[in-house]
Amino acid sequence: xxxxxxxxxxxxxxxxxxDLLFKEYYDRLVFFSWQITKDKQQSEDIAQDAFIAYWQxxxxxxxxxxxxxxFLYRSVKNASLNVVRHTRVVGQFQxxxxxxxxxxxxxxxxxxxxxxxAEVNLAIESLPPHLIKLTRLSFLEGKKNxxxxxxxxxxxxxxxKQKQRVLELLKMSLHPELIILLVTxxxxxxxx
Amino acid sequence: MEHFDDLFDLGRLVSGYLKNDLSxxxxxxxxxxxxxxxxxxxxxxxxxxxxxxxxxxxTFGETDKQTAWERVSAETGYRKKTxxxxxxxxxxxxxxxxxxxxxxxxxxxxxxxxxxxxxxKQDRYKNDIRPGGNRATxxxxxxxxxxxxxxxxxxxxxxxxxxxRQDAGGGLxxxxxxxxxxxxxxxxxxxxxxxxxxxxxxxxxxxxWLNAGTSLRFPEVFTGRERKIELLYGEAYFEVKHExxxxxxxxxxxxxxxxxxxxxxxSAYRGATAERTTLLEGSVRVSxxxxxxxxxxxxxxxxxxxxxxxxxxxxCDPADAVAWKNGLFLFNNARLESIMDEIGxxxxxxxxxxxxxxKNEVFLGSISRFKNVSEVLDLLEKTGNIxxxxxxxxxxxxxxx
Numbered sequence: 001x002x003x004x005x006x007x008x009x010x011x012x013x014x015x016x017x018x019d020l021l022f023k024e025y026y027d028r029l030v031f032f033s034w035q036i037t038k039d040k041q042q043s044e045d046i047a048q049d050a051f052i053a054y055w056q057x058x059x060x061x062x063x064x065x066x067x068x069x070x071f072l073y074r075s076v077k078n079a080s081l082n083v084v085r086h087t088r089v090v091g092q093f094q095x096x097x098x099x100x101x102x103x104x105x106x107x108x109x110x111x112x113x114x115x116x117x118a119e120v121n122l123a124i125e126s127l128p129p130h131l132i133k134l135t136r137l138s139f140l141e142g143k144k145n146x147x148x149x150x151x152x153x154x155x156x157x158x159x160x161k162q163k164q165r166v167l168e169l170l171k172m173s174l175h176p177e178l179i180i181l182l183v184t185x186x187x188x189x190x191x192x
Numbered sequence: 193m194e195h196f197d198d199l200f201d202l203g204r205l206v207s208g209y210l211k212n213d214l215s216x217x218x219x220x221x222x223x224x225x226x227x228x229x230x231x232x233x234x235x236x237x238x239x240x241x242x243x244x245x246x247x248x249x250x251t252f253g254e255t256d257k258q259t260a261w262e263r264v265s266a267e268t269g270y271r272k273k274t275x276x277x278x279x280x281x282x283x284x285x286x287x288x289x290x291x292x293x294x295x296x297x298x299x300x301x302x303x304x305x306x307x308x309x310x311x312x313k314q315d316r317y318k319n320d321i322r323p324g325g326n327r328a329t330x331x332x333x334x335x336x337x338x339x340x341x342x343x344x345x346x347x348x349x350x351x352x353x354x355x356x357r358q359d360a361g362g363g364l365x366x367x368x369x370x371x372x373x374x375x376x377x378x379x380x381x382x383x384x385x386x387x388x389x390x391x392x393x394x395x396x397x398x399x400x401w402l403n404a405g406t407s408l409r410f411p412e413v414f415t416g417r418e419r420k421i422e423l424l425y426g427e428a429y430f431e432v433k434h435e436x437x438x439x440x441x442x443x444x445x446x447x448x449x450x451x452x453x454x455x456x457x458x459s460a461y462r463g464a465t466a467e468r469t470t471l472l473e474g475s476v477r478v479s480x481x482x483x484x485x486x487x488x489x490x491x492x493x494x495x496x497x498x499x500x501x502x503x504x505x506x507x508c509d510p511a512d513a514v515a516w517k518n519g520l521f522l523f524n525n526a527r528l529e530s531i532m533d534e535i536g537x538x539x540x541x542x543x544x545x546x547x548x549x550x551k552n553e554v555f556l557g558s559i560s561r562f563k564n565v566s567e568v569l570d571l572l573e574k575t576g577n578i579x580x581x582x583x584x585x586x587x588x589x590x591x592x593x
Contacts, residue, residue: 018265044260069196108199112206115203118252119204121252
């Protein structure tokens with residue numbers, strides 16, 4: 001028994017799925033902008049504007065995934081630089097901390113960083129669902145085993161076993177540097 | 193306009209390195225990039241430093257996505273339309289999954305019932321067409337033709353040092369009993385018709401599988417410093433016995449493929465825009481028009497058949513290229529036109545189109561090549577938008593209105 005499914009026709013790609021684009025790129029665009037503006041609210045606004053601009057101009061943009069991704073990153077880059085420039089002018093006027101416009105290489109590296117951390121994030125989120133919650137509580141929020149056990153309504157022993165399982169799963173799919181990241185990241189927030 | 197494609201690629205390579213899932217091809221790309229400059233190596237160290245990853249991971253994704261989407265969808269007026277579509281899509285997806293599971297169980301439990309249903313289906317496709325099979329014609333040096341199928345087995349012909357046998361599995365085997373002089377080497381031609389396939393083991397032990405509509409010319413025995421054969425047209429898969437002193441060379445209509453110890457597939461159908469050589473194992477050198485490239489496994493070289501016979505090299509999934517040899521139609525983002533070309537050759541039918549647009553529909557999936565044509569067409573039809581009619585040995589393809 002075979003199975004065949006239709007993916008798309010060239011006609012259908014002319015109508016891209018904004019919700020899927022948003023889901024895929026919102027966080028990484030915000031993160032990219034944040035690296036330039038260092039302002040959380042600004043970077044969220046800028047990323048949202050990029051999606052709105054894309055939708056308004058979608059008929060002039062080739063409906064190829066990479067072309068769309070380029071448009072979004074380009075919009076966010078320009079808008080973020082505008083914010084920095086504006087802040088700098090205001091800053092000089094008020095004679096307080098003048099902001100500096102980041103070098104081009106820094107901006108390009110920020111794009112790579114955004115892509116990397118988004119992929120890393122995806123890898124961690126692709127753990128089995130019941131283990132993600134445990135991972136978040138144990139490793140990321142640094143909760144003690146008995147706190148996690150209480151929250152997830154399981155025995156301390158089960159928590160221990162599942163933590164072991166998480167590490168095993170991650171070891172299979174992640175580079176050692178990332179495992180260190182996960183494990184030590186948790187200790188940042190460990191509360192005594 | 194400014195674009196960041198290279199940065200996206202680099203992002204993928206570095207994250208692939210971190211996630212431990214780089215393909216050999218990607219690993220090579222990353223290595224090349226790293227060895228290109230000290231600056232690159234410093235950048236790489238910065239991007240993969242634990243401190244940076246920790247800091248980035250802590251900041252990433254701390255967004256209010258729900259509120260953000262509400263604003264974006266409100267300002268673009270997007271929301272209503274997609275909720276509907278995506279729901280319907282999900283229901284269809286679940287329904288087809290259940291359907292597939294159901295059919296699987298059904299098939300397993302009740303073969304007889306299935307063939308009864310298949311019989312009923314024949315009303316719809318008058319004169320259903322059976323799949324291709326072991327069929328070929330062998331033309332000997334003197335011009336004598338031997339028609340091959342599964343019926344003859346054993347010794348076909350014998351002359352001097354050479355015996356040509358047909359194995360129980362159906363393939364041809366050339367067995368050379370001694371040293372031949374290079375003086376008068378005889379050439380044979382093995383040709384499969386549309387709807388035919390055949391395999392042959394040459395005198396040196398190299399094995400070649402011919403897809404439908406393919407012709408291969410080769411010497412009865414190999415002499416001298418190279419083993420040269422010719423793929424006149426069509427598609428073939430090669431498992432070459434490597435010999436350091438006698439390279440194996442396949443001449444194609446537009447170029448040469450030289451084996452450096454190897455498994456590879458060549459597709460050189462008439463009318464195609466390019467000849468494709470796909471490497472599975474080892475190494476091959478592809479040359480055309482005084483240019484040449486050496487492939488690593490997982491790469492494909494396309495020699496364009498037009499005026500400019502340039503060679504393009506791209507990464508590929510080798511499984512796609514040799515699915516035919518393993519008895520499968522495998523469509524990986526394949527356009528309907530190329531799917532129908534393959535079906536046309538295998539079932540020896542003509543294909544006509546009701547409209548041009550339908551040729552560009554894209555499909556993903558696989559089905560055995562040993563089904564009747566109606567089953568293959570049915571499966572394609574189930575995807576929704578297309579409709580087939582089979583009449584007078586011609587499949588007519590149309591968009592469903």
